[in-house]
Amino acid sequence: xxxxxxxxxxxxxxxxxxxxxxxxxxxxxxxxxxxxxxxxxxxxxxxxxxxxxxxxxxxxxxxxxxxxxxxxxxxxxxxxxxxxxxxxxxxxxxxxxxxxxxxxxxxxxxxxxxxxxxxxxxxxxxxxxxxxxxxxxxxxxxxxxxxxxxxxxxxxxxxxxxxxxxxxxxxxxxxxxxxxxxxxxxxxxxxxxxxxxxxxxxxxxxxxxxxxxxxxxxxxxxxxxxxxxxxxxxxxxxxxxxxxxxxxxxxxxx
Numbered sequence: 041x042x043x044x045x046x047x048x049x050x051x052x053x054x055x056x057x058x059x060x061x062x063x064x065x066x067x068x069x070x071x072x073x074x075x076x077x078x079x080x081x082x083x084x085x086x087x088x089x090x091x092x093x094x095x096x097x098x099x100x101x102x103x104x105x106x107x108x109x110x111x112x113x114x115x116x117x118x119x120x121x122x123x124x125x126x127x128x129x130x131x132x133x134x135x136x137x138x139x140x141x142x143x144x145x146x147x148x149x150x151x152x153x154x155x156x157x158x159x160x161x162x163x164x165x166x167x168x169x170x171x172x173x174x175x176x177x178x179x180x181x182x183x184x185x186x187x188x189x190x191x192x193x194x195x196x197x198x199x200x201x202x203x204x205x206x207x208x209x210x211x212x213x214x215x216x217x218x219x220x221x222x223x224x225x226x227x228x229x230x231x232x233x234x235x236x237x238x239x240x241x242x243x244x245x246x247x248x249x250x251x252x253x254x255x256x257x258x259x260x261x262x263x264x265x266x267x268x269x270x271x272x273x274x275x276x277x278x279x280x281x282x283x284x285x286x287x288x289x290x291x292x293x294x
Contacts, residue, residue: 068104069105076100076104077097079097080094080097084171090170091171094174098174101178102124102182106119111186114283114287115193117283118279118282119182123185123272130177130264131174134169134170134173134174134177134264137264138173138260141256177264180224184217184269184272187216188213188276188277189279192277195208202288205284206277209277209281210273213277228262231258235255
């Protein structure tokens, strides 16, 4: 039995014990998202434009992850709308910043791997960077929005006080922000550890670091994720409040 099979079996057993019936939704979400990424890669390899394919894939992953999360329909709708707004904003910002920074393509650290390969693959590296940036920030956006929205739903169910809902949602976002940022930071540090060792052994100076394509690209990805988390908190709070106000008005008109 290979290590991958063992890990998959362990994951299934632990998920069933912890999540229970929700494991079915989780499995469906993972399978659909996995297939979405595979289809995206295949379409790009066939020559389809990267940006429309990436946007469609991100939309599919967002809908699948949110609506198969097990939350109430109202919360899922609020989370979907807030995430969609922030993703549009971050996608525009990512494309503009990556184009301005001129960090698309490969750096000097990739020379050895590319010696026997051709990079004439008829793909715009700026579009590839956009796809990587958008899909990377999606995880932080969805996680932050779902955490805030679920907490606000539980608070409103017990208090029924719409006036305090905004401040409570912001307080949840503040508590969640620290842990989520640490998660993103250590993920960035862990994935870039070999790169940091490379820089240290070669005695890179600060001027070389800020002009290194690989380092700046990874740094911008984590900064975009931080920014997305900061933006998603108030946007989600407002979407949940507007959704709840709409529900209250609808109920009062019956």
